[in-house]
Amino acid sequence: MKKWEDKKWVSAQRLQVDFNYAMAEFVGEDNGVSNKEIRGLEPRAKTVHNQLLKKRSQGALAFYDLPYEEKEAARLVTAGRKIGRACRNFVVLGIGGSALGGIGLQRALNHPHYNLLSDAERKHRPRLFFADNIDPDGFQGLLDILDLRETVFNVISKSGGTAETMSQFIYVRDRLIKKLGKGGHRSHIVVTTDPEKGRLREIAEREDYLTFPVPAGVGGRFSVLTPVGLLPAAVAGIDISMLLAGARDMDRRCRISNLWKNPAYLNAVLYYLTDTKKGKPIAVMMPYSDALYGVADWFRQLWAESLGKRTDLDGNIVSTGQTPVRALGATDQHSQLQLYMEGPNNKLITFLVVERLRKRIPLPESFADVEGVGYLGGHSLNELITVEQKTTELALTRNKRPNLSIIVPEVNSFTLGQLLFMLEVQTVFAGGLYHINPLDQPGVEEGKQFAYGLMGRKGFEHKAKEFAERPKKSGKYII
Amino acid sequence: MKKWEDKKWVSAQRLQVDFNYAMAEFVGEDNGVSNKEIRGLEPRAKTVHNQLLKKRSQGALAFYDLPYEEKEAARLVTAGRKIGRACRNFVVLGIGGSALGGIGLQRALNHPHYNLLSDAERKHRPRLFFADNIDPDGFQGLLDILDLRETVFNVISKSGGTAETMSQFIYVRDRLIKKLGKGGHRSHIVVTTDPEKGRLREIAEREDYLTFPVPAGVGGRFSVLTPVGLLPAAVAGIDISMLLAGARDMDRRCRISNLWKNPAYLNAVLYYLTDTKKGKPIAVMMPYSDALYGVADWFRQLWAESLGKRTDLDGNIVSTGQTPVRALGATDQHSQLQLYMEGPNNKLITFLVVERLRKRIPLPESFADVEGVGYLGGHSLNELITVEQKTTELALTRNKRPNLSIIVPEVNSFTLGQLLFMLEVQTVFAGGLYHINPLDQPGVEEGKQFAYGLMGRKGFEHKAKEFAERPKKSGKYII
Numbered sequence: 001m002k003k004w005e006d007k008k009w010v011s012a013q014r015l016q017v018d019f020n021y022a023m024a025e026f027v028g029e030d031n032g033v034s035n036k037e038i039r040g041l042e043p044r045a046k047t048v049h050n051q052l053l054k055k056r057s058q059g060a061l062a063f064y065d066l067p068y069e070e071k072e073a074a075r076l077v078t079a080g081r082k083i084g085r086a087c088r089n090f091v092v093l094g095i096g097g098s099a100l101g102g103i104g105l106q107r108a109l110n111h112p113h114y115n116l117l118s119d120a121e122r123k124h125r126p127r128l129f130f131a132d133n134i135d136p137d138g139f140q141g142l143l144d145i146l147d148l149r150e151t152v153f154n155v156i157s158k159s160g161g162t163a164e165t166m167s168q169f170i171y172v173r174d175r176l177i178k179k180l181g182k183g184g185h186r187s188h189i190v191v192t193t194d195p196e197k198g199r200l201r202e203i204a205e206r207e208d209y210l211t212f213p214v215p216a217g218v219g220g221r222f223s224v225l226t227p228v229g230l231l232p233a234a235v236a237g238i239d240i241s242m243l244l245a246g247a248r249d250m251d252r253r254c255r256i257s258n259l260w261k262n263p264a265y266l267n268a269v270l271y272y273l274t275d276t277k278k279g280k281p282i283a284v285m286m287p288y289s290d291a292l293y294g295v296a297d298w299f300r301q302l303w304a305e306s307l308g309k310r311t312d313l314d315g316n317i318v319s320t321g322q323t324p325v326r327a328l329g330a331t332d333q334h335s336q337l338q339l340y341m342e343g344p345n346n347k348l349i350t351f352l353v354v355e356r357l358r359k360r361i362p363l364p365e366s367f368a369d370v371e372g373v374g375y376l377g378g379h380s381l382n383e384l385i386t387v388e389q390k391t392t393e394l395a396l397t398r399n400k401r402p403n404l405s406i407i408v409p410e411v412n413s414f415t416l417g418q419l420l421f422m423l424e425v426q427t428v429f430a431g432g433l434y435h436i437n438p439l440d441q442p443g444v445e446e447g448k449q450f451a452y453g454l455m456g457r458k459g460f461e462h463k464a465k466e467f468a469e470r471p472k473k474s475g476k477y478i479i
Numbered sequence: 480m481k482k483w484e485d486k487k488w489v490s491a492q493r494l495q496v497d498f499n500y501a502m503a504e505f506v507g508e509d510n511g512v513s514n515k516e517i518r519g520l521e522p523r524a525k526t527v528h529n530q531l532l533k534k535r536s537q538g539a540l541a542f543y544d545l546p547y548e549e550k551e552a553a554r555l556v557t558a559g560r561k562i563g564r565a566c567r568n569f570v571v572l573g574i575g576g577s578a579l580g581g582i583g584l585q586r587a588l589n590h591p592h593y594n595l596l597s598d599a600e601r602k603h604r605p606r607l608f609f610a611d612n613i614d615p616d617g618f619q620g621l622l623d624i625l626d627l628r629e630t631v632f633n634v635i636s637k638s639g640g641t642a643e644t645m646s647q648f649i650y651v652r653d654r655l656i657k658k659l660g661k662g663g664h665r666s667h668i669v670v671t672t673d674p675e676k677g678r679l680r681e682i683a684e685r686e687d688y689l690t691f692p693v694p695a696g697v698g699g700r701f702s703v704l705t706p707v708g709l710l711p712a713a714v715a716g717i718d719i720s721m722l723l724a725g726a727r728d729m730d731r732r733c734r735i736s737n738l739w740k741n742p743a744y745l746n747a748v749l750y751y752l753t754d755t756k757k758g759k760p761i762a763v764m765m766p767y768s769d770a771l772y773g774v775a776d777w778f779r780q781l782w783a784e785s786l787g788k789r790t791d792l793d794g795n796i797v798s799t800g801q802t803p804v805r806a807l808g809a810t811d812q813h814s815q816l817q818l819y820m821e822g823p824n825n826k827l828i829t830f831l832v833v834e835r836l837r838k839r840i841p842l843p844e845s846f847a848d849v850e851g852v853g854y855l856g857g858h859s860l861n862e863l864i865t866v867e868q869k870t871t872e873l874a875l876t877r878n879k880r881p882n883l884s885i886i887v888p889e890v891n892s893f894t895l896g897q898l899l900f901m902l903e904v905q906t907v908f909a910g911g912l913y914h915i916n917p918l919d920q921p922g923v924e925e926g927k928q929f930a931y932g933l934m935g936r937k938g939f940e941h942k943a944k945e946f947a948e949r950p951k952k953s954g955k956y957i958i
């Protein structure tokens with residue numbers, strides 16, 4: 001029996017959402033959501049639910065189907081194992097949605113200092129790197145520590161036109177050819193891209209690279225459960241079948257139209273209402289867990305890029321979108337909490353709370369005679385981090401700062417699959433509430449076209465000209 | 480001649496602030512600051528300037544004097560070298576202001592994969608770690624990869640009462656004693672704390688640890704130029720004398736009362752006016768540089784904890800404070816830019832722009848026949864990241880999104896010293912504009928006291944009781 005077929009185990013591994021402290025009963029009508037306000041959204045929620053069902057059945061929300069691609073996952077496990085055996089470094093060349101999911105999985109599910117472990121401790125799996133920026137100092141710094149003969153690069157770009165990733169690719173390919181000879185470079189490059197279209201697909205076929213598909217209809221920020229996120233995870237030995245099983249379990253919970261029973265819908269409603277009715281334009285996600293900090297970063301793209309829109313579906317100017325902020329407990333109690341407690345009451349805070357950590361660190365009875373230190377003895381770091389989360393939550397609530405907790409029984413592939421899937425559904429559902437398109441990103445086009453123009457890409461000469469004719473800066477505003 | 484005495488070199492290394500695109504002329508009166516508004520603040524700025532001068536002369540703003548502690552810096556260089564020779568791992572145990580400055584320096588000034596370099600490549604300096612959280616999985620993960628016999632722990636807590644750091648300390652001390660015998664642990668612990676007071680000072684003297692002082696009157700978030708930040712930097716071979724020289728150079732620029740000539744004051748005015756008059760409660764700091772991302776994180780504490788205050792100096796409820804957000808260029812163009820361009824116009828964006836990077840990565844003329852890839856050949860990653868910053872800046876400006884650029888000629892100790900010092904002065908000056916106390920953090924007390932109560936610290940039994948009597952959560956708000 002697969003673990004995820006064990007009902008008792010599954011039920012003990014289910015995420016919970018505790019939204020008590022986001023409610024008006026606890027933080028007042030001005031800052032918290034009332035029962036009545038949620039009920040008032042029920043008809044709208046029903047409509048959005050039906051729209052999602054319809055889109056889903058039309059294949060327009062393909063991310064919903066990914067958890068059921070079990071055969072594809074099994075193929076990825078095999079491919080990942082094979083690639084992992086053949087190299088000592090596996091480097092993702094990708095940016096945004098092509099990197100954030102993989103980073104989140106690695107950070108959550110592997111050792112926190114994975115790349116510093118010995119080969120044996122890594123079970124002879126390769127070290128894993130994500131080159132998600134084009135800063136020459138950062139990129140050269142990464143190349144400094146890699147022996148190219150032992151390195152495989154995974155070029156990830158759905159469209160095949162991402163300037164940053166294609167630049168990294170042509171540079172790395174050139175270095176590989178110089179080192180290993182023309183043809184020798186082939187086995188050092190694997191490509192994840194559209195199964196049919198695009199320049200990277202064209203190049204991969206011409207050069208005969210091993211390729212993996214990003215299924216049609218899955219955008220970058222919803223691609224963590226495609227080879228984009230799963231291949232690096234498989235290479236690093238992460239149990240990707242369990243990830244999909246967790247996502248399937250959450251999918252069942254997210255098919256319920258009643259938003260009081262659907263954690264993704266309910267979260268979306270809370271964020272939407274606090275943003276639009278309670279003046280909270282900022283959504284803080286604060287895991288009390290080093291492992292889940294990467295998920296907060298992944299969510300930051302998902303929420304910002306999906307919901308930050310100028311126009312709604314009818315063409316009205318709306319300029320929607322909460323600003324997502326990631327914070328880390330307990331660390332940021334010593335950095336951001338002062339502002340969250342006393343500053344403007346303009347945030348909804350979502351804690352990610354892990355009930356059972358993997359390790360236990362007991363505190364010895366040292367310096368029992370030193371007041372302010374001795375009391376720690378006999379406790380554990382586990383107790384301390386739990387206590388700090390609970391007390392922060394209460395202190396915020398007393399200050400009328402709305403907050404909710406996503407409770408994760410333990411961090412493993414099954415719970416992570418649930419968490420990622422829930423946040424994806426929450427995002428498209430929120431898109432419905434805001435009445436915007438959560439799947440596009442038209443706002444980044446203008447900057448891109450200017451960049452094409454300045455980099456001399458054909459057809460963008462007019463943008464270079466437009467750039468040159470920009471309003472001139474004044475020297476008096478430079479000091 | 481010291482490099483910083485070379486006027487020509489110094490002048491080429493000076494930071495500039497370009498605030499054209501934060502001005503109404505470029506982004507309109509609704510979003511940008513006008514000449515008139517800045518001039519309107521001049522009398523107030525003069526008052527604040529005089530208040531700062533007075534406080535400084537009274538020793539109440541001791542961070543101002545740190546750049547002049549050249550002898551102390553020389554001692555730290557010697558001590559750092561000695562400690563560095565005696566170990567293979569140097570681990571900071573500290574949280575918030577005890578870690579963020581050190582992390583920022585290391586990230587900016589050492590190799591991006593410093594801990595993965597060989598001993599020889601690190602010039603036989605130790606690997607450097609910052610244990611700034613109490614997550615047992617994260618902390619145990621760090622201990623997994625350390626041979627305690629080769630490790631020195633730097634316990635940093637000004638007050639000596641930081642529960643997180645003291646917990647880490649007593650656990651590590653116990654492990655060291657078990658491994659090395661009582662007494663054998665002494666040379667593996669160095670302490671940075673108040674020179675006279677506090678429990679950590681008391682313990683350090685009792686146990687005879689090597690200690691370093693945090694000067695009186697310097698709070699955690701202003702302590703990067705004390706041994707808090709400088710000792711780890713010195714151990715890792717960073718040129719801390721140049722850091723101080725850079726800070727001194729900036730101090731000279733920040734003594735000018737005319738805010739049109741004082742970059743720290745001018746920045747503070749821009750942030751203050753966009754927050755209070757233009758409806759921008761969010762301050763994004765977006766370096767186009769991997770190296771400077773840690774500075775954005777350090778600034779996040781400085782700005783949030785200093786300015787996020789419930790009451791002003793007269794006791795009025797004001798609830799001030801912009802929410803600082805860090806973003807990374809070019810990476811976050813694929814994550815946050817969509818929101819910044821099209822979402823609510825509620826942000827002031829500060830770019831950190833590096834003019835000359837250390838490395839150059841040229842792009843080969845590959846796939847010249849593939850449209851959308853071929854155009855990259857003959858350019859460089861350096862050009863691409865510069866073009867992306869400039870085009871993003873322009874696209875934002877066209878969308879009436881105010882932004883400014885701090886231009887860093889190159890990332891080195893001298894420019895970093897300038898940058899950190901400028902941001903510190905900017906923060907205390909902004910505190911004056913908001914008429915709040917930028918040096919305290921009363922809002923975190925309540926949560927701390929609850930935590931003491933729950934951890935059984937003497938004198939906090941009433942807080943445990945109060946916690947137990949908190950309003951009960953309802954099961955219907957948990958799904």
